[in-house]
Amino acid sequence: MIPKLARGKLVIATHNRGKLKEIQKLLEPWGMDCLAAGDLGLPEPEETGTTFVENALLKARAAAEAAQLPALADDSGLCVVALNGAPGVYTADWAEAAPFEGGPGRDWYMAMGKVEGKLAELGPATSRDCWFSCVLALAWPNGDSAVYEGRAMGSLTWPPRGTMGFGYDPVFVPVGDSRTFAELDPAQKHAISHRADAFAKLVAEQFAA
Numbered sequence: 067m068i069p070k071l072a073r074g075k076l077v078i079a080t081h082n083r084g085k086l087k088e089i090q091k092l093l094e095p096w097g098m099d100c101l102a103a104g105d106l107g108l109p110e111p112e113e114t115g116t117t118f119v120e121n122a123l124l125k126a127r128a129a130a131e132a133a134q135l136p137a138l139a140d141d142s143g144l145c146v147v148a149l150n151g152a153p154g155v156y157t158a159d160w161a162e163a164a165p166f167e168g169g170p171g172r173d174w175y176m177a178m179g180k181v182e183g184k185l186a187e188l189g190p191a192t193s194r195d196c197w198f199s200c201v202l203a204l205a206w207p208n209g210d211s212a213v214y215e216g217r218a219m220g221s222l223t224w225p226p227r228g229t230m231g232f233g234y235d236p237v238f239v240p241v242g243d244s245r246t247f248a249e250l251d252p253a254q255k256h257a258i259s260h261r262a263d264a265f266a267k268l269v270a271e272q273f274a275a
């Protein structure tokens with residue numbers, strides 16, 4: 067039996083503000099009472115998995131256990147065909163900047179430049195094809211879980227363009243468009259993103275009548 071979400075409290079097990087905003091927006095029509103992990107003071111578990119599914123489950127289970135509530139986690143990343151799928155599950159790690167006073171930070175411009183630099187090393191004929199992956203994991207305090215996987219296909223552009231979205235959005239041009247995700251307004255990104263694709267699968271299974 068597939069475990070099902072009851073209407074009520076759901077912990078959004080992410081500490082990434084960009085993701086949190088998108089997930090809250092996607093869940094809005096479904097009447098869930100969303101609580102952010104950061105607002106509940108939940109710790110950020112170490113992402114020791116080697117796949118999006120492992121890391122999404124690890125984050126959802128940690129939050130469900132700590133809060134004793136159902137939890138939803140998102141593990142996602144950018145996969146570049148010519149880099150054999152890198153940075154993939156290590157997408158966030160590629161943005162880890164040198165520690166500064168007050169703790170380590172993330173530098174997305176540097177991370178996008180790192181991907182671009184690796185493609186440049188491979189030469190101008192190198193494919194710029196890539197995709198964003200998103201795995202959404204639901205976990206319940208009793209140990210039940212469910213996962214949903216989504217993708218958005220695209221290509222990388224340089225230099226970065228646009229100010230909306232987050233993370234690698236300024237270099238990602240989705241198939242069928244000439245604008246980057248960061249040049250699309252949120253509703254347009256939500257119609258085609260990897261997160262929306264995963265969400266459609268979650269909604270079909272969790273909220274279908």
Ligand code: ITT
Pocket residue numbers: 079080081082085110113125140141142143144157158198231232233234235247259261
């Ligand atoms: P949590 O683990 O707390 O959810 P995180 O940022 O560490 O936050 P991930 O480990 O899943 O999340 O890292 C995925 C990275 O991939 C994320 O930090 C983004 O930069 C990037 N990413 C994922 N979805 C994206 C999107 O829709 N647009 C741009 N970048 C995205």
